Amino acid sequence: MTNKAASPPPTIDIEALGFDAGAHLLVKHALATVPEGGALRVAGRSPGWQVQLSDWCRGQGHALAWEDETRTLACVTRGSAQSGRWRGAADTGRSDPRAPDAVATQASPGWGLAARGARVEAGSPDFEFRLREKRDAWTDSAADLYAQAVAAQWNADTAIDWHETPALPEVIEDAVVQVMTYMIENENAALLVPARFLGQLHPHYRELQAALAIQVADEARHIDVFTRRIRRHGREPALSTAGGQASLKSLLDEPDFSVASFLLSVLGEGSFVNLLQFLQNEGPDPLTRQICRLAARDEARHVALGMSHLLYRLAQEPDFQHRLARAVEQRHDALAGTSGLNEEVFDALILVAAGALTPTAVARGYTRVQRLMRDMADGRYAKLVRLGFAREQAERLAALHTRNFM
Amino acid sequence: MPSSHIPLLGAVAYAPKVVTIWEGFKAYFAERGYAFDYILYSNYETQVEAQFKGDIAFAWNSPLAWVRADRMARARGEHVQALAMRDSDIDLHSVLVVRSDSPTQNPADLRGRTIGFGAVDSPQATLIPLDHLRHEAGLVAGHDYTARRFDVLGGKHGDHIGGERDAAQALMKGEIDAAWMIAGNHRAFAHEGTLSAGATRILASTGAFDHCNMTVSPGVDAQVARHFGEILLGMDWNDARTRPLLELEGLKAWRPGRASGYARLERAATEEGFYDEQGRITAADYRY
Numbered sequence: 001m002t003n004k005a006a007s008p009p010p011t012i013d014i015e016a017l018g019f020d021a022g023a024h025l026l027v028k029h030a031l032a033t034v035p036e037g038g039a040l041r042v043a044g045r046s047p048g049w050q051v052q053l054s055d056w057c058r059g060q061g062h063a064l065a066w067e068d069e070t071r072t073l074a075c076v077t078r079g080s081a082q083s084g085r086w087r088g089a090a091d092t093g094r095s096d097p098r099a100p101d102a103v104a105t106q107a108s109p110g111w112g113l114a115a116r117g118a119r120v121e122a123g124s125p126d127f128e129f130r131l132r133e134k135r136d137a138w139t140d141s142a143a144d145l146y147a148q149a150v151a152a153q154w155n156a157d158t159a160i161d162w163h164e165t166p167a168l169p170e171v172i173e174d175a176v177v178q179v180m181t182y183m184i185e186n187e188n189a190a191l192l193v194p195a196r197f198l199g200q201l202h203p204h205y206r207e208l209q210a211a212l213a214i215q216v217a218d219e220a221r222h223i224d225v226f227t228r229r230i231r232r233h234g235r236e237p238a239l240s241t242a243g244g245q246a247s248l249k250s251l252l253d254e255p256d257f258s259v260a261s262f263l264l265s266v267l268g269e270g271s272f273v274n275l276l277q278f279l280q281n282e283g284p285d286p287l288t289r290q291i292c293r294l295a296a297r298d299e300a301r302h303v304a305l306g307m308s309h310l311l312y313r314l315a316q317e318p319d320f321q322h323r324l325a326r327a328v329e330q331r332h333d334a335l336a337g338t339s340g341l342n343e344e345v346f347d348a349l350i351l352v353a354a355g356a357l358t359p360t361a362v363a364r365g366y367t368r369v370q371r372l373m374r375d376m377a378d379g380r381y382a383k384l385v386r387l388g389f390a391r392e393q394a395e396r397l398a399a400l401h402t403r404n405f406m
Numbered sequence: 407m408p409s410s411h412i413p414l415l416g417a418v419a420y421a422p423k424v425v426t427i428w429e430g431f432k433a434y435f436a437e438r439g440y441a442f443d444y445i446l447y448s449n450y451e452t453q454v455e456a457q458f459k460g461d462i463a464f465a466w467n468s469p470l471a472w473v474r475a476d477r478m479a480r481a482r483g484e485h486v487q488a489l490a491m492r493d494s495d496i497d498l499h500s501v502l503v504v505r506s507d508s509p510t511q512n513p514a515d516l517r518g519r520t521i522g523f524g525a526v527d528s529p530q531a532t533l534i535p536l537d538h539l540r541h542e543a544g545l546v547a548g549h550d551y552t553a554r555r556f557d558v559l560g561g562k563h564g565d566h567i568g569g570e571r572d573a574a575q576a577l578m579k580g581e582i583d584a585a586w587m588i589a590g591n592h593r594a595f596a597h598e599g600t601l602s603a604g605a606t607r608i609l610a611s612t613g614a615f616d617h618c619n620m621t622v623s624p625g626v627d628a629q630v631a632r633h634f635g636e637i638l639l640g641m642d643w644n645d646a647r648t649r650p651l652l653e654l655e656g657l658k659a660w661r662p663g664r665a666s667g668y669a670r671l672e673r674a675a676t677e678e679g680f681y682d683e684q685g686r687i688t689a690a691d692y693r694y
Contacts (some may be wrong), residue, residue: 018593018596018603018604018608019592019593019596020593020596020601020603020606021596021602021603021604022603024593037668046608047607047608048501048589048607048609048610048611049608050588050611051501051608052501052589052593052608054497054499055498055589055590055593056500056593058494058497058498059494059590060642060658061493061658061659079658080644081643081644081658083496085649087644087646088646095614123646123647123649123650
């Protein structure tokens, strides 16, 4: 026997603390300092502590013996169960996304809902998160965009002066209501598309999860304020066309996150930002202008998130550009049989910008809507070029975008 | 498809998790080339009787069910075997708990008082505690003190924690002067807040006793039983696929069965009038 083996085991005194009051913690932490198979001596004086210690040790897989007949000193031998539980446990990256190897290129289904960076016990159940490849959804900008979104959140009750709504001519108020009705159905799509991917995204990519979650919250707020604008003078929402809904449905049907981001966030919401800016400038009443100014700010972030992801994915997988181009063409073909932007919305936009139903005012409104259309097409073109499309192709694809704007 | 030749195992459905446990065990054994099927009984009495009708080769028995099976076997000139036990079945203790502010200093002080017990058929919360008070403190229920039973789910032999919890709650409310519970439940009730930390004091504890075992029915082929036991004892808590089953069943490792830890319950079953020497039920107010 070596001298080391002969040295007495460490001893702790749990004093009068009972196992009905946390004594197990003292024993557990003291045992952690001895190796498996090593011994710890435990003394105590709470009534019945011996039986409680014995029960606890049995439950934890530690052996227990008494050093004396009167059972005043126990000898606990550390078992292997606790360390055995963590054998084969998975390391899951790091919490700080900037740390080396923090974000895995593929998140394991077995990491499940664990915090990124946690050690996950082997045998944890597999979760069916469809989005678990980093390149399929990730962007290094997600954390920054989330932080910006948090800082830019606004409260519809306090950020908007709901009394700034002078009564408009009936025909103009009708036009505002029609435009708001149209925007609500678009925002419903913009809420549901990220929400559906959010449910499929592996929580390992938590920065993206957070960015998508706040995007969903943004859209919910927009739907609320647009609805409140409609109701401001006691109206109900106006018309919704089959063609408009068919166009939006094609966004909900897209199964690939990158393609959906491209169609919705980059092309659709990109155009939507132009529309909101148009209404922010041309809206016939201060309330409409305020609402659209705040919503446009949010939408610009959504575009930025979509763009940054696509730039990330294209950097990993340059060939993906073909897939994007095909998606625009396919959507255009699929919607070719529909009427696209409904006549009511187009006319309503002219009236909103006109502010009155007179030849001069309508002429002014019409010119401005024409400019809006050009701005939208220019914006799509610029984004396509930024994504690396050749100028000619970018021009062609920008023109193929749905007449429904989104 | 299970054939009529594969051994059947009996288990008592005291909680929904029992299905998960035995489905898991069945699959574990099947992967190792040992086919068995299981039957769930609603109570231990019917299960033990089934062991003697030849219905089941193995029974996951409570300690009291073991006592009965052993008596029935002896009375018939047969033999039952305790094949395996959980590490958590060995050398258990029950504790007699009072409120911390109780003037009671030893069990004899409970003369004339009311003591809470678990279900009528609970080894750990009724039968062994009655035996302890009778032999260690000279106190007989109904004569020296009032026994108040918290009877939950008869026939489950105290597997259901509810009776002990009801007793613990009654103790805290001051409805009874002391309550019996197995040591692990004393800690569990403290962890969940039923017993406030430091609000109770352990007045006495029983001697060590064993809990459940895997009982081999009379006449089962020795090789079949041995093989079953080997696979059971080979279950490894450190194997992540097996661990969930063992955690559900509450053990870290299987141990070879032993019949030496049932002496106190043997005595209690007779003296408290639960079973006779042939294993016939003699407890008058026992319903299952």
